[in-house]
Amino acid sequence: MKNNQDTLQRFVFENTPVRGNLVNLTSTFQLALNKQSLPSGLRQALGELMAASALLTATLKMNGSLVLQIQSKGLLKLLVVECNSDFGIRATAKWTGDVNDQQSLFDLIEHGQFMITLDPKDGGQAYQGIVPLEGDSISAILENYMLRSEQIDTKIWLSCDGNAAAGMLLQKLPETMNQVTQNEEHAEHDVDTWNRVGHLASTITDNELLNLPTETLLKRLFNEEDIRLFEASHTAFFCSCSRESVANMLRMLGPDELNSIIEEQGQIEVNCDFCNTHYKFDKVDAIQLLVAEVTTPGSSKVH
Incomplete structure (x- = not known):
């Protein structure tokens, strides 16, 4: 080496x-x-x-x-x-x-x-x-x-x-x-x-x-x-993606969009383009997304 x-x-x-x-x-x-x-x-x-x-x-x-x-x-x-x-x-x-x-x-x-x-x-x-x-x-x-x-x-x-x-x-x-x-x-x-x-x-x-x-x-x-x-x-x-950062990104879609995806697909799936990590959010997860506060504000950062 x-x-x-x-x-x-x-x-x-x-x-x-x-x-x-x-x-x-x-x-x-x-x-x-x-x-x-x-x-x-x-x-x-x-x-x-x-x-x-x-x-x-x-x-x-x-x-x-x-x-x-x-x-x-x-x-x-x-x-x-x-x-x-x-x-x-x-x-x-x-x-x-x-x-x-x-x-x-x-x-x-x-x-x-x-x-x-x-x-x-x-x-x-x-x-x-x-x-x-x-x-x-x-x-x-x-x-x-x-x-x-x-x-x-x-x-x-x-x-x-x-x-x-x-x-x-x-x-x-x-x-x-x-x-x-x-x-x-x-x-x-x-x-x-x-x-x-x-x-x-x-x-x-x-x-x-x-x-x-x-x-x-x-x-x-x-x-x-x-x-x-x-x-x-x-x-x-090093990839900075995490379930928390993906959840915050999904919250910014708003309840109507999240509910529409859940009704159509049964769950929300997100794949990180950088590290290929796959994140799944089922109906229970989606409800928690809607009631929890966004822990970090939106920014220009690459997620």
């Missing part, structure tokens, strides 16, 4: 504004998607989006969840990945019609848009950004979003072979007010560093990204750079 499986590692280029993250998702990827029957192209795309979600979460100072979504009016309706601040990740896809293993993500998209949601815990203000899809890869879409919406220079490399997913992110942090007053020579040095490490990183291959241990990969790419590598964080598949 590679020593970097299911890990996220941050690193910085010393005395520069450039930072980076590396992630490998192996069992995390398999546990998240093996219960879902996905065409190869969508499985690969979700793997790349899962890796991207961990890379971006590692750049945030937030206790909560980051949700990445690609929505489309084509055969693909939705790709969605959620990563919490402990690097618990879940993912799923929705599509219509016949999608075969030879079709890529971009064969299935029409009039697509990319959405990123930051959902803090403890009642913090949620943030949502929506932009048109720009780019011919998930990496390009994310880079364009970060530059346009966050004004942060970002380079992302993603790979998925159907059994594991991996990614690398580089960012040039924006200048502070103090840095703006620094001499032009120092500013030019920062730009030169950013351009140089970006060029070096662009030589990475999918095989290296997926299979090389973190320290070996960094040495291969940036042998002459002064890099500080931080302690690894661990990733895992």
